[in-house]
Amino acid sequence: MTRYSLLLGATALVLAPAAALAERGSSGHLNIIYWQAPSTLNPYLSGGTKEVESASLVLESLARFDDTGTMVPWLAEEIPTVDNGGVSEDLTSITWTIGDGITWSDGSDLTAADFVFTWEYCTHPEGGCAQASYFDGVTSVEAVDDGTVRVTFDAPTPFPYTAFVGSESPVIQAAQFADCLGARAPECTDANFGPIGTGPFVVDEFRPNDVIELSANENFRFPDRPYFATVTFKGGGDATAAARSVCETGEFDYAWNLQIDPTILSGMEAQGNCTVVTAFGTSVERLHMNQTNPDPSMGDMRSTVAGGPHPYLTDPIVGQAMSMAIDRALIVEIGYGAGGQATCNVLPAPEAYASTANDGCLVQDIEGANALLDEAGIVDSDGDGIREYEGTPMRVLFQTSTNAVRQDTQALIKQWWAEIGIDAELRNIDASVFFGGDPASPDTFQKFYADVEMYTNNFAGVDPQAYMANWLCSDIPGPDTQWQGANIQRFCDPAYDELVAEMAATADLEERGRIARLQNDMLVQSYSIIPLVHRGGVSAHASTIEGILMSDWDSELWNIMDWRRAE
Amino acid sequence: MLTYTIRRLILAIPTLLFISFIIFLIVKLSPSDPTAGLPLTIPPEVREQIRQSLGVNDPILIQYFKWLKLMLWDEPLHLLEGWTGLNVAPDGARIISYQTRSPVMELIMQRMPQTLWVVGTSYIVGILIALPLGIISAYKQYSIFDQVGTFVSMVGFSVPTFFTGVLFIVIFAVNLGWFPSVYNTTHVVTDWPSFVVQVKQIIMPVMVLGLYNASQISRYMRASMLDNLNQDYVRTARAKGLNEKVVVLVHVLRNSMIPVVTVIALNIPAVFGGAIITEQVFKVNGIGQLLIIAIQGGDVPVVQTVSFIFAVLIVLFNLLADVLYGVLDPRIRYD
Numbered sequence: 001m002t003r004y005s006l007l008l009g010a011t012a013l014v015l016a017p018a019a020a021l022a023e024r025g026s027s028g029h030l031n032i033i034y035w036q037a038p039s040t041l042n043p044y045l046s047g048g049t050k051e052v053e054s055a056s057l058v059l060e061s062l063a064r065f066d067d068t069g070t071m072v073p074w075l076a077e078e079i080p081t082v083d084n085g086g087v088s089e090d091l092t093s094i095t096w097t098i099g100d101g102i103t104w105s106d107g108s109d110l111t112a113a114d115f116v117f118t119w120e121y122c123t124h125p126e127g128g129c130a131q132a133s134y135f136d137g138v139t140s141v142e143a144v145d146d147g148t149v150r151v152t153f154d155a156p157t158p159f160p161y162t163a164f165v166g167s168e169s170p171v172i173q174a175a176q177f178a179d180c181l182g183a184r185a186p187e188c189t190d191a192n193f194g195p196i197g198t199g200p201f202v203v204d205e206f207r208p209n210d211v212i213e214l215s216a217n218e219n220f221r222f223p224d225r226p227y228f229a230t231v232t233f234k235g236g237g238d239a240t241a242a243a244r245s246v247c248e249t250g251e252f253d254y255a256w257n258l259q260i261d262p263t264i265l266s267g268m269e270a271q272g273n274c275t276v277v278t279a280f281g282t283s284v285e286r287l288h289m290n291q292t293n294p295d296p297s298m299g300d301m302r303s304t305v306a307g308g309p310h311p312y313l314t315d316p317i318v319g320q321a322m323s324m325a326i327d328r329a330l331i332v333e334i335g336y337g338a339g340g341q342a343t344c345n346v347l348p349a350p351e352a353y354a355s356t357a358n359d360g361c362l363v364q365d366i367e368g369a370n371a372l373l374d375e376a377g378i379v380d381s382d383g384d385g386i387r388e389y390e391g392t393p394m395r396v397l398f399q400t401s402t403n404a405v406r407q408d409t410q411a412l413i414k415q416w417w418a419e420i421g422i423d424a425e426l427r428n429i430d431a432s433v434f435f436g437g438d439p440a441s442p443d444t445f446q447k448f449y450a451d452v453e454m455y456t457n458n459f460a461g462v463d464p465q466a467y468m469a470n471w472l473c474s475d476i477p478g479p480d481t482q483w484q485g486a487n488i489q490r491f492c493d494p495a496y497d498e499l500v501a502e503m504a505a506t507a508d509l510e511e512r513g514r515i516a517r518l519q520n521d522m523l524v525q526s527y528s529i530i531p532l533v534h535r536g537g538v539s540a541h542a543s544t545i546e547g548i549l550m551s552d553w554d555s556e557l558w559n560i561m562d563w564r565r566a567e
Numbered sequence: 568m569l570t571y572t573i574r575r576l577i578l579a580i581p582t583l584l585f586i587s588f589i590i591f592l593i594v595k596l597s598p599s600d601p602t603a604g605l606p607l608t609i610p611p612e613v614r615e616q617i618r619q620s621l622g623v624n625d626p627i628l629i630q631y632f633k634w635l636k637l638m639l640w641d642e643p644l645h646l647l648e649g650w651t652g653l654n655v656a657p658d659g660a661r662i663i664s665y666q667t668r669s670p671v672m673e674l675i676m677q678r679m680p681q682t683l684w685v686v687g688t689s690y691i692v693g694i695l696i697a698l699p700l701g702i703i704s705a706y707k708q709y710s711i712f713d714q715v716g717t718f719v720s721m722v723g724f725s726v727p728t729f730f731t732g733v734l735f736i737v738i739f740a741v742n743l744g745w746f747p748s749v750y751n752t753t754h755v756v757t758d759w760p761s762f763v764v765q766v767k768q769i770i771m772p773v774m775v776l777g778l779y780n781a782s783q784i785s786r787y788m789r790a791s792m793l794d795n796l797n798q799d800y801v802r803t804a805r806a807k808g809l810n811e812k813v814v815v816l817v818h819v820l821r822n823s824m825i826p827v828v829t830v831i832a833l834n835i836p837a838v839f840g841g842a843i844i845t846e847q848v849f850k851v852n853g854i855g856q857l858l859i860i861a862i863q864g865g866d867v868p869v870v871q872t873v874s875f876i877f878a879v880l881i882v883l884f885n886l887l888a889d890v891l892y893g894v895l896d897p898r899i900r901y902d
Contacts, residue, residue, distance in 0.1 A: 033749070037852070037860075039666040046666065047605040047613075128620025130605065132613045183620070186668035193669065207677055208667040209860055210752055210852040234749060236850040241736075241748070248741045249748050432865060435607070436600035437614060443598075460608045484611035 025216050025229030027565040030545075031252040032557075035242040037209040037235020042192040043168060044122050045185060047130030052167050053256070054233055056555035057214060058105075058197035059170035062096050062149075063161065065553035067279060069350045069462045071161060075099055075110065075171065075198060079161075082507070091156035091507055096164070098147045104173055105202045105217045112143030115164060117174035119151075126182035133466075134162050134169040158507040159463040166461055167555035171198070200226035200561040210235060220561070227547075227564035240264065246540045247274035253542040253565075256556065259405070262337020265538070275543055278338050280536035281552030282349055282467070283458035285340075285409075287530040288489035289313040289322075290451050294397070303448045304478045305490060312389035313396075313451060317376045319527020324372070325416040327364035328532055334412070335405035339538035347520040348534040350462050352509065355517040358524050361531075369420045380421050387421035395423040396451035401431040406454060409532070424452070439482045446477045448488060456535055462553055465512070468519045469500045491528040568893060572886070579882045586878045587638075591631050591871055599865035601665040621665050623867075634871060637662045642672050649676075665866045674857060675873065681752050682841040682853030684765075689773040690838050693780025694831060700781065701788020701827075705796060706815060716789075720782035728775050732848035735771045746771050750851040772849040776842055780834075787830050791823040798822075825895045832888040836880035 038054040040046050062076040073079050077097040080086020087094045102110045119141035122129040140152045141163070151163050163169055173196045180188035193206040198221075201214040212233035216226050234252070242255040247268035258265055258276070269276050293310050294303045301307030312318050328342035341348075344358035373379070373387060378394075380387045387394050398414070400406045407428055414424040427450065429443045434455075442449050459467035469475070470486035473494070477485035496519065503515045523529055537552050547562040601621060602614040618624055625633075641657055648656040661670040700720070704713040740748035747768050756765050795801065796819055804814045841855030854873065861869035893899045 039664075039864075040668060042668075045668050047609045049606060125616075126620060128617040130609060130613065130617060132616065133608075133610050185620075186663045189669040189673075192667075205753060207752065207852075208664075208669060208674060209857065210678075213753060232753075234751075234850065236852045236856060237749070237847060241848070241850070244736070244741065245749055249744070251747055251749055432600065432603040432863065433598045436598060436603035436865070437611065438598055438600050441598050455607075457607050460606075484615075486610070 022224045022227075024220075024224055024226065027227040027563075028229055030228040030231045030254070030563065030565075032231060032233045032254045032256070033237075033242045033245055033252040034233065034235050034256045035237050035239050036257070038212065038233070039208050040192050041195050041203060041206055041212070042172070043170065044127075044129045044131055044172070045192060047168075049257075050235070053555040053557055054212060055170065055195070055197075056167040056199070056557055057201045057231065057233070057560055058195055058199045058203060059172065060197060060199045061166060061170045062098075062164040063166075064555075064558050065166060065462060065551055066558070067549040067551040067553075069281075069551075069553040071165070071462070073099075075102055087160055091158055091160070092154075093150055093152040094160040095144065095148060095150045098149065099221070100147075102198055102221050103219045104196050104198055105219050106173075106196050107219050108173075108175065109146075110171070110198055111146045112149045113146075114171050114174045115149045116141050116143050117177070118169075118171050119163065121172065121177055121181060121185075122169070124182040127185050131168050134164075136162070138163055156505070156507075158504070158512065159465060161463070162461070166553075167558065168460055173197075201231055204230075222561065226561040228560075231560075243268055243540055246542055247271060250542065253545050254548075255540050256537075258538045258540055259339060262333070262335075262339075265337060265540075269540070273543060274540045276338055276538060276540045277548060277550045278536040278538050279550040279552035279556060280341070280349060280534060281458060282347070282464075283456050283535040283552075284343060284346055284348055284531050285454065285456045285533040285535055286346060287322075287413075287452050287454050287532065288448070289319050289528050289530065290448055290453075291490040291492070291528050294449050294451060296449075300479065303490070305476055305492070306478070310451070311392045312378075312394060313528075315376075315389070316525065316527045317372060318378065318389065318394070319530065321369040321372045321420055322417060322422065323361055323527060323530045324365045324369040325420045326361075326413060326530070326532065327416065328362060330364075331409050331412060332533055335408050336533055336535065337538075339536050340533040341536070343531050343534035344524065345520050345534075346523055346529055346531050347464055347468065347516060348531070352513040353464055353516040353520070355520045355524075357517070357521050364416075366416065366419050373420060385418075385421060386423045393423075394421065395425065397427060398424045398452040398454070399427040399429060399434075399450040400454040401434040401445075402428045403431065409454065437484070444483065445488060446483045446485070448477075448490075453488075454532075464516050465503050468503065468516060471519075471523060472497055472500055489528045491523065491526060493522065493526070496522055568890070572890060575886050575889070579886070583875075583878060583882060584635075587635065587871075587875050588631065590874045590878070591634070592627075594867050594870050594874075595627055595630070599867070601865040601867075604864055623665075633660075634662060634868065638872065638875065645670075645672065662868050662872055664861070664869045666861070666864050666869070671869050671872045674869065675854065675876070678841075678853045678857050679839075681750070681851050682839065682846075682855070685750075685769055685772045685846070685849075685851050685853065686776060686838045686842050688769065689776035689842075690780055690834070692773055692777035694784060696777065696781035697784035698788055698827075701785040702792055702815070702820065704785070704789045705792030708793065713789075716785065720785050723778040723782035724786075728779060728842070728845045729848060731778070732772070732775045732845055735775055736848070739771060748849070750849050752852055772842075772845050772851060775848075776845050784827065784830065787827050788823070791826050792819060795819045795823045821895075825892065828891055828895060829888045832884055832891060836877060836884050839880055840877050 034050050036050045038050045040051055041055045043052045043055045060075055063071050063079055064074045066072050071079055075098055077099050080094050080096055104110055122132055123135050137153045138151055139154045142150050144150050176191050176196050180191055194203040200217055200220050202217045204215055205213040214231040216229050239258050239260045243258045243265060245252045246255040250273055290310055291314050292303050292305055293307050298307045332340040332342050342362050344361040345355050347353050378387050378389050410426045414426055417424050433441055433443050434445050437444055445453055471491050473492040475485045475487040476490045477483045499515055499519050506512050537556055541548055544566050545563060546566050547564055549559050550556045551558055602617050645656045664671050700716050704716045707713055736748045739745050750768050756762050804818050841853040843855035843859050846853050846855040858873050
């Protein structure tokens, strides 16, 4: 899989219909609207999707992920593997060869020193680099020679494609950012707002939280691309207005993240001016069932391991019944449309990692759920319509962030649970507080002062190892860790911890797939987590734009150099 | 008058300091986190490092005094340097936005033009509609014109701009295709055709805001005219044989303008404050939009600085209104 073959492949795939018009700038002007505007073009200073994706027009990495989640060499000559000698036998280092003749947009050569600098920039202790996790476990990045970079890890790393892979850890120019290390990063406003890159476009003007004007990079390594001469990247407004500007007024050519009422969006698409595109990554809207006791009378011990287990949600039978009562297809239809698929897995993709063992949940079965609870002796003993579990009435507090789709979903689920004798009290919390992680706030998703909570999580890239390690016993949030930790539902199973350790020591991809599926099944069948919807990105582009291969594994603008306007 | 003005200006200083501290406390003590908007894939340790590098974890009073020093000393010097080219600005820290990591003042200066264009024009348009509407409505009280005028201004005042704005977009941008629905902030007016483009993109937000302003001011104008039309001096003027035009437009109007001018002056700071909702609807991305996304993003320095500038403007224009009052009405003396 070399750059040459990729080029051939991409050309064959995308350009076949109009090979004659292959010329840089021949498609004229492209208007993109992101209704959340980018604040900076330095993805290391802001981890937001809007910044990462806008910067991906300018900054590039060694390899990117295409629309199927397959890694393709980008600045690199090829993907290093153990077989081709790029990855060391002991899995502790990876050596990348930079493609020939790649230059920065100012004409200077891209060298290994730029990669070394990027690593220093992001790992500087005072810099507050938002993508620091891409360099986790990296002990050194060295320039073997001008065209070769070696990344060394502190331990065997079966999936070494983290640093400099994907849109979130691109290479920045050492010459431009040399004086911007650490605490001085914010002083470099000009560099942060107009980074010099290797990508298809260069920044002409950047107005933070407003608009970016870009034009084709004269020094881009493919002489015929990008096909668009100039790009306006506008921000602001809301998702509906963005969809309207592409599908109804035609002022814009591409609109991002259109999580709006599915009927409105399909109505707009039906007018024929635009095409709605979706891409599915790993985002799953899920319910977390608190395995610890959130009872307010517990005081400081609320929702902590020390406070003891939940009175009934630790029983898989209860969780199973609650899961069976949910009609996932209806939730998708009402709230997500093309941007969602019902799922029973917390790890729904990539293909090799997706389990099929839990697909029974796709069909709603309220009768079955009732029978299950009755059989287990969990019945309504005092005739108030709510079942009691060993004397405790099953009333759950169900919280999520404030968002129209989530509140609709909450209302539906409350109704279904009422049908199986479980009462849900609904609560929604402003997203900036809920996801804010302020240890002093009682309303964060980490503190989980509720029985059930709902939100979406995912992982970047295609390797689930770090993500599946979220559910280690040691990763449970609590007062001792300032409520940090990713094991939100407080799931703890030594057998699961063993699988995590096994995963970290396995390099074989098939074997890793098997372990990941086992982990997924173990989590889902504990019913401490109830997956609902596999969520995708929804965007729309003008019908006249061709060549869009939307990817949720990378920036969705990853192949913008191939986009062009149909005749 | 001069002593009065100076006294008021001196009194304004402790007021503004107090306001700045209250704003700071409100923003700071409300639950907000600059890393809350980041994807969940960014781990908590990294978030903590980001907060550390932004200085969010410093003691509250230290953060306040740091900001105050920059706001009152360093930033004015930078402004002076920007205007005069003199090399007076101190090196080192400035007030930095959490979101963009760039100086807040530059963000504000960048957004001022479109805010002044859109909100300022709408204010002028509003006044130009309101004054004749109010005068005629009062002079012909309970006529058809007055009834229609009252109805229109009630509608204009009660219907929110997020409704009229979207309604305008659906009618004029989507169905008729006359005007763009997205404002282009980079557009530069250099000649006649580019001016036409500017007028086209500005007309919808200006009319939405202008109607709102007009309904408010025309009510004041009408009420004030009615108060004066029944006064004795009007009867005297008519008895002296002055014609109606002179009576209404010279005698009555001049006296009726006193409270209206005050209202207009007191609302001017709002022009600089932008229009949060209208700016969002038309993607004007001015000061209002800057403020709202800073609030959503937990960007304390921006919220604080923008609110403080509003406070300064409000205090100043209050003073200006009081002084104007004295100029328009010779009976009022402050000494």
